[in-house]
Amino acid sequence: MQINYPNGTTHFNNDANRNKKQASRLEPPKTFGKRGMTFEEHINTSNDYYAQRKIAIIHKKPTPIQIVKVDYPHRSAATITEAYFRQASTTDYNGVYQGYYLDFEAKETKNKQSFPLNNFHTHQLEHLQACHEQHGISFVLLWFSSLQRCFFLPLPALALYWQAQKDGKKSIPLKDIEQKGIEITLGVHPRIPYIEAVKEYITKGMKN
Amino acid sequence: MQINYPNGTTHFNNDANRNKKQASRLEPPKTFGKRGMTFEEHINTSNDYYAQRKIAIIHKKPTPIQIVKVDYPHRSAATITEAYFRQASTTDYNGVYQGYYLDFEAKETKNKQSFPLNNFHTHQLEHLQACHEQHGISFVLLWFSSLQRCFFLPLPALALYWQAQKDGKKSIPLKDIEQKGIEITLGVHPRIPYIEAVKEYITKGMKN
Structure with missing residues (x-):
């Protein structure tokens, strides 16, 4: 079963070979690899x-993140330059x-x-x-x-x-x-x- | 009204002067400034x-964050070195x-x-x-x-x-x-x- 999403991503499937074969017939996924979403x-x-x-x-x-350092190179674009993944509690x-x-x-x-x-x-x-x-x-x-x-x-x-x-x-x-x-x-x-x-x-x- | 929290933080109050005065009588807040939590x-x-x-x-x-770059200096401690705040949708x-x-x-x-x-x-x-x-x-x-x-x-x-x-x-x-x-x-x-x-x-x- 092959699903074409409007944005060009394919269906999820862990059969890599099968998807590799199908990939040529599809628009390339915008975000994700050959295995699709x-x-x-x-x-x-x-x-x-x-x-x-x-x-x-x-x-x-959202993934919980511990922010340690933030730079403000421009007024409107704060850049986080040091942060760590935290364990979620939920x-x-x-x-x-x-x-x-x-x-x-x-x-x-x-x-x-x-x-x-x-x-x-x-x-x-x-x-x-x-x-x-x-x-x-x-x-x-x-x-x-x-x-x-x-x-x-x-x-x-x-x-x-x-x-x-x-x-x-x-x-x-x-x-x-x-x-x-x-x-x-x-x-x-x-x-x-x-x-x-x-x-x-x-x-x-x-x-x- | 003065509340002493077990961890030494004080009650929230935007009257900075009043809290400054009280701060000397309290354990210093562990995380937050003189205004308390x-x-x-x-x-x-x-x-x-x-x-x-x-x-x-x-x-x-958690605050939604767009992660751009992650370093893996040690196997167990991934460090996010470039990330940006995202607009929450909820x-x-x-x-x-x-x-x-x-x-x-x-x-x-x-x-x-x-x-x-x-x-x-x-x-x-x-x-x-x-x-x-x-x-x-x-x-x-x-x-x-x-x-x-x-x-x-x-x-x-x-x-x-x-x-x-x-x-x-x-x-x-x-x-x-x-x-x-x-x-x-x-x-x-x-x-x-x-x-x-x-x-x-x-x-x-x-x-x-």
Whole structure:
């Protein structure tokens, strides 16, 4: 399945050879490499779509940065000349959908059988849990790049596997994700229609 | 009213002389100048309080920065050596309180009679409006530093004044804010108990 975005970027796909072959038939991507847009970038364009259609207002948070030194070569253009990446204390995405607070993290793997838990950090799980306790909808979007399959997995399901790490289980089997998550069928606009999964989750009574 | 914070910072107050006098009786603030913590910092410590007590999960978003150049002098310490401040597309604060999505911006003025509208930017109003349409609770926290008075003003009230700028009205009179907003009585823990105003707003039926 080949998607041509209006701005000339291609769909995300980790099969490098296949994309290399396709690249010659396409406008060169403006920002990203031959593999096309990343999972994160597709979520961002999906969020743009949702905002434009007034379906949901979801934003990716900026990367937290510790600024140490700023130069002011011109009055209007402050240049940061020394800064460091900081550890985030929350997740990457949050916002509002029809009165529901949504909070999520997006992760990907090349694995085909399971999703490794070391993709997640303790502070992310803690933040998702805190939002869940405030009756927000906390979840993760999981992308199996080799399989080109995407899943919505609610926090309560993820949390069980997170805790099971103590018993030596380091990943979530795909078959469990198929059962406890909601598969998101990739589309064109939006590319990752995850709000459909959120709707289904709400309709089912936000269990799991 | 003098508040001693455990970490030695003083309360926020724009009366520089008064604080200069008091400073000698206090531990020196660890991070901030003689005027003590800023309005924003007090909101942040209030958010910490709310999170610790599981009352609400509200975070300030990081400042968006365009990174141009990163050096890797050591494997573990990437140093950003060229970066620029970007315009934010949302507001500074959002999060969840008991299932309600909250979105707000915090602003201050030294004025005593009115709050100047040029404190706000179009993208902030647009974002607050979009969240309001998604049934989130959109508002602003207004700090009159000379009066040491703080108000919660819901988006619908603010929006009327924002639109009235076309007619030459460049600020919101304090007496209107007293009437259409909810005054927040400053406390100790949290310093700015704005969730009380949110509760009152919800109870009243989120009108205005």
